[in-house]
Amino acid sequence: MDTLWKKHGCETDEEILAFTTGDDPVLDINLVPFDVIGSIAHARGLNRIGVLNEDETSAICGVLCEIYHEHDAGARHENDVRARQASPLQQDEDVHSMLERVLTEKLGNTGKKIHAGRSRNDQVLTALRLFMKKTVLDFMHSVEHLCGLLCSSGEKYRDITMPGYTHGQRAMPSTLAFWHAQYAEGLTEALESGKALYSRLDSSPLGAAAGFGAPLPLDRAYTAQLMGFGRVQVNAGAVQNSRGRQEGAVLNWLAEAGSEIGKMCRDLLQFSTSEFGFVRIPGKFCTGSSIMPQKKNPDVLELLRATPAVIRAARNEIEDIISGLGSSYHRDFQLTKPPLFRGIEHGRKMISIMSKIIPGLEWNAEKMKQACSIDLFATHRAVELVNGGISFRNAYAQTAQELKEGNTEQWKTDPDHVLSAPSPSGSPSRPGLYEIRKSLHSVQEWTKDTTENLEKCWSRMICGS
Numbered sequence: 001m002d003t004l005w006k007k008h009g010c011e012t013d014e015e016i017l018a019f020t021t022g023d024d025p026v027l028d029i030n031l032v033p034f035d036v037i038g039s040i041a042h043a044r045g046l047n048r049i050g051v052l053n054e055d056e057t058s059a060i061c062g063v064l065c066e067i068y069h070e071h072d073a074g075a076r077h078e079n080d081v082r083a084r085q086a087s088p089l090q091q092d093e094d095v096h097s098m099l100e101r102v103l104t105e106k107l108g109n110t111g112k113k114i115h116a117g118r119s120r121n122d123q124v125l126t127a128l129r130l131f132m133k134k135t136v137l138d139f140m141h142s143v144e145h146l147c148g149l150l151c152s153s154g155e156k157y158r159d160i161t162m163p164g165y166t167h168g169q170r171a172m173p174s175t176l177a178f179w180h181a182q183y184a185e186g187l188t189e190a191l192e193s194g195k196a197l198y199s200r201l202d203s204s205p206l207g208a209a210a211g212f213g214a215p216l217p218l219d220r221a222y223t224a225q226l227m228g229f230g231r232v233q234v235n236a237g238a239v240q241n242s243r244g245r246q247e248g249a250v251l252n253w254l255a256e257a258g259s260e261i262g263k264m265c266r267d268l269l270q271f272s273t274s275e276f277g278f279v280r281i282p283g284k285f286c287t288g289s290s291i292m293p294q295k296k297n298p299d300v301l302e303l304l305r306a307t308p309a310v311i312r313a314a315r316n317e318i319e320d321i322i323s324g325l326g327s328s329y330h331r332d333f334q335l336t337k338p339p340l341f342r343g344i345e346h347g348r349k350m351i352s353i354m355s356k357i358i359p360g361l362e363w364n365a366e367k368m369k370q371a372c373s374i375d376l377f378a379t380h381r382a383v384e385l386v387n388g389g390i391s392f393r394n395a396y397a398q399t400a401q402e403l404k405e406g407n408t409e410q411w412k413t414d415p416d417h418v419l420s421a422p423s424p425s426g427s428p429s430r431p432g433l434y435e436i437r438k439s440l441h442s443v444q445e446w447t448k449d450t451t452e453n454l455e456k457c458w459s460r461m462i463c464g465s
Contacts, residue, residue: 008227020331021093027337028095032071035095035123036064038206040461041226042118043448045207049217051117052186065462067099069405076128095127096120117214119207122236123327125205125243128340130227132250133201133454135344140194141350143257147187147440149358156435161415162278162368163376164428166440172379173372173415174428176363179267181431188436190257191443197253198450201246204229208239211328228457243333244322247340251315253345258308261354265305268361272298280362288425300353307350374408374416380418381411401413 040061047057097277103111157176164174204224207214220232231358233239251338271278281298289295317339321332379400385395402408412418419429426432 001059003337017093022334023338024094024334025092027341028098029071030341031095031124031127031131032098033068034134035099035127036068036071037130037458037461038123038126039099039114040064041223042206043114044226045218045220046113046116048219048222051216052113056113059107059110060103060114063103063111064099066316067102092119094124096123117209117216117218119210121210121240122205122208125208125239126227129201129203129229129246132246133198133228136194136198136201136250136253137447137451137454139254139257139351139450140191140198140443142348142355143187143191143194144356144440144444144447146351146358147184147191147436149355150180150184150187151433151437151440153361154178154184154431155359156364157363158431158433160363160365160368160414161372161419161428163371163373170371170376172428173376173418174243175419175431176365176368177433178428178431181433181436183264184436184440185432186260187257188439188443190253190260191440191447193253193256195443195446197249199230200249202230203233204231205213205233205239205242208233208236209217211236211240226461227459235311237327240329241327243329245337246316248315248318248322251311251318251340251343251347253306255311255315255345258311258347258350261350262305264309265301265307265355269298269301269305276371277364277367279364281357282362285357285360300357304350304354307346310346311343311350314339314346344422369415374411374413375403377411377413377418378403381408384412 028259039298043057043060043064046052047054052342092101100111100114103114105111123434133271134440154177160176162174162176162179164172164178204220204227206223206227207218207220209288218288224230224232234241268279270276272281281296281301285298285300286296287299289297318336321335325332381402382392382395382399387400402411421429423429425435
């Protein structure tokens with residue numbers, strides 16, 4: 001294998017080289033389009049300061065665009081194992097080496113000029129930063145879709161009552177709309193965190209080189225603008241120190257959204273048992289038992305429940321790798337790629353599958369209403385006594401005594417009547433779906449505009465090069 005750093009007196013042992021290369025030839029397939037975008041920006045930046053002339057810049061950008069389109073066509077057939085095995089990365093140490101090799105093979109000495117003023121260190125940071133920006137926006141769209149499904153289901157089941165639980169025990173009457181809305185609002189909060197995360201990622205590391213800048217008058221603001229970054233990450237040392245930290249932040253955000261999905265799955269697993277019977281998980285979402293012919297197992301919910309823990313484990317792996325490092329670049333950073341890509345893939349599947357399940361659930365309204373036993377109305381009885389002039393503590397004691405003695409003839413125990421009483425937003429009768437929809441719409445507008453602006457920026461680079 002030829003390497004960018006090959007030179008006399010540095011003939012690395014093949015086993016050592018294979019070890020240091022690791023999984024990069026496979027993992028870096030994810031980074032091809034983003035390294036191309038970063039390289040086009042760098043080429044234009046070199047042209048701006050006179051290192052490349054117009055013809056050289058045009059030739060380099062043309063070859064890079066060819067690589068981009070070839071990769072894009074191959075990505076549409078990502079399930080074709082042979083196509084992936086034929087990836088041009090298979091003969092190179094990483095994606096950066098592949099780009100320079102192809103440029104040199106096609107353009108000769110002109111291709112060898114692309115690396116002036118940059119290091120593979122800021123090159124991979126740039127590609128990863130672009131990749132993570134795109135990833136966050138993709139997840140924002142997916143989570144928004146899931147939120148919309150939860151809101152729609154909540155509106156559909158607005159009048160269906162069910163028990164509410166604390167400590168795993170029945171507590172107060174609630175509604176199915178309330179159950180859906182609590183998760184929709186939790187995911188909407190995660191979307192707001194996603195906007196902050198995107199802003200955090202929206203700084204360009206290109207031009208930091210190996211962590212100390214480059215002795216060239218690079219216009220970092222210009223290349224940042226070309227790539228669609230909102231600003232430059234100014235200090236070159238801070239650029240290198242951020243490696244791994246940003247990746248961990250992305251996975252932490254996915255785990256935050258995943259925690260809502262995990263709670264949903266925990267509820268559904270309990271509600272779908274024969275003892276509860278609140279909801280039926282359709283057979284298309286279940287698997288069977290190898291020994292018990294009657295079994296239909298909701299394995300998918302159990303795996304979804306565990307997925308946030310897998311994402312957190314990937315985040316922790318990254319944090320453990322970077323926690324003991326000093327400032328500047330260390331090769332340890334290479335090992336943060338596998339958990340990043342692995343965690344993102346788990347997150348993608350988690351949200352996609354949950355979005356299939358939510359609209360397919362079959363709820364049993366009668367079972368849930370029957371489960372609203374008389375004790376669930378104790379708090380309403382106590383408040384009724386308070387409204388009659390009794391102090392709450394005395395009303396509390398009187399209600400407890402009435403329940404103990406079975407003296408509940410005066411209690412209002414019809415769930416529909418109790419939940420139809422005027423109440424503030426956020427109560428079971430007013431789960432806040434309108435407010436959640438309003439917040440969701442605002443985030444959707446931001447995501448749509450941000451995605452369109454970024455895609456237009458990248459399209460100008462690829463199509464206009």
